[in-house]
Amino acid sequence: MEHLAHLSRQIKASLIIGLLVSNGLLIGAYWLSATMFGLDAWVILALLILLTIVLSLVVAAILGRLFMQPAKALWQVILHVSPSEHGVAAPNIESLKIGRELVANLASQVYGLANVVAESNKKSEPTEQDYGFAATNLPLPLFVLDAAETIQFANTAAAVYVGQPIAELQGKNIYMVLDMAFPSESTLDTWLKNVKTNNATASESWERVRLNVIDNHPTRLFDLAAYYNKDNPNHQETMLVLFDHTKQYSQDDQAISFIALSVHELRTPLTLLRGYIEAFEEELTGQLSPQMNDFMQKMSATAQQLTAFVNNILNVARVDDDQLELRLQEEDWSQIIDSAVANLSLRAKVRGISLQSQVAPDLPKVGVDRLSIHEVINNLVDNAIKYSGSSTSILIDAHLSKEGLVETTVQDKGVGIGADIMPNLFTKFYRDHRNRAQIGGTGLGLYLSKAIVTAHGGNIWVRSKPNEGSTFGFTVKPYSQLAEELKNGDNKDIVRGAHGWIKNHSLYRR
């Protein structure tokens, strides 16, 4: 406040001096013109008016400039510390004619405030030390690798995860530390090779990676995220972060293991039953009464149906656990239809139903997993058999769709499906309606069929009217189209057959 009063006094003094000087000049001019030169009164008046105007302008300019000095200096001070202005010099406060003390005081306050702001900004901008602290204490295992995939940095969580001190990890090849098993052909190794050739930066993630540990450490299962940047400083090209899901994935695996074990236990007696039935059929051909022959066929068909059901259980578990893996290979669709019809005809026959198939000539080769697509046809035909009612024929038709896909329909003339039921048909455990009391089924077949067809890149649909029958249809892609889409899938090991595989060539899809 004292500085403000001082400034006020300086302004007043400047004004008084200014007024005194200008008035003195006017009086002097009057005296000179009246007494020395004896000018006429009108001329004196005109001269004085002119002089007043000139003096007013001069005094106003001088005082205005003087009074603006403190404001201008303060403005310069503020701009000088402003982060948005660059190159504004600090004012020379010492050269101020008035308000020097006030401006000096206020400038010191502004500089002080600016320092506080700068300090606080400085704290919010992390330093390298901050980054190091964060990386070291990140509660997820983190590895940073150089171009040779040698560990440059491993954090505390990484050391704990692999059970080795940080100092021992640094300098080791990552694959010596992490012996990883990936669920598909896409591995960290293959990905890195690819991105190092083709990319400047890239990122990727994998689920259900298994860490094969040495000694007595329990197996660990985790998701892995990787980031690659060719231009990272200090040759730190690749970052790996592990997200442990051992508990969750182990539980899933146990569930699958239980189902797999149950399936094994069911399959062994089924193998025997089918073997014995076949032996009886072979030995007793022509010796049985027509009824016993019919019973034998029904027994065989039932064993086949049970085998198919056991596969459904296993595959539904795989679908639910995202473990259904297809091997898509080039196949002749008419052969697949013929083979499926041959396998299913006994089941249809014992129900008094004939299976008819028609396959359009010149269909392109398709890209399918033979085993899985057989299950789709099995399920659709089984369904048609179940819901045929008094109808005695089922038609399987394969043709090229308008979209250039191979479309197959399974048509029955049975009980049909109400419109209200349709939306739920492909839902798990959804059992129709159409005669629940008399017709068995688990509601797994259509759910599984949809999953398999979708995994093939196709579509499944149904068209039906109550009491007129149903038509289920699905599409698969021509192999040429699929091979183009999957040209990176270059596995050339295996061909999977309807009941197994022999070595050859295939594509993968999950």
Next chain:
Amino acid sequence: MDNQPGQTIQPDNPQAVKKVLCIEDEHFIGELYDRALSNAGYKMTLAVDGAEGLKLAQTDEFDIILLDLMVPTITGIEILRALRDPAQTPHLKAKIIITTNLEQREDVRADIEKQADGYVVKAELTPHELVGVLLKLA
């Protein structure tokens, strides 16, 4: 499978009787396979124990080995590895077909795919249909 029960199957060259080693601990399955293979002109030897099966396989007298994975003493996977390891089995002419009802873990399956010549789920095939697979192998 293309062949139907009751149909007589003969190997391509009936003069050379093909020898099959079946490593399978379930006697009933062994019995059924023996019947079907004999009817088709093969000569089958059954080993119900892993160690015995490996020993027989390493004699290199067989053309085809049917290998179950869940067998006692030495598992089918271990037998497969031993048969594909030149240090343990210097020469093996036989084709190895895994015959199992067990569903494999991904890593085990990958291991099998590298080393075996074929893989069948026993419940999916009748003995007669298995013979059809063996005929295609040749």
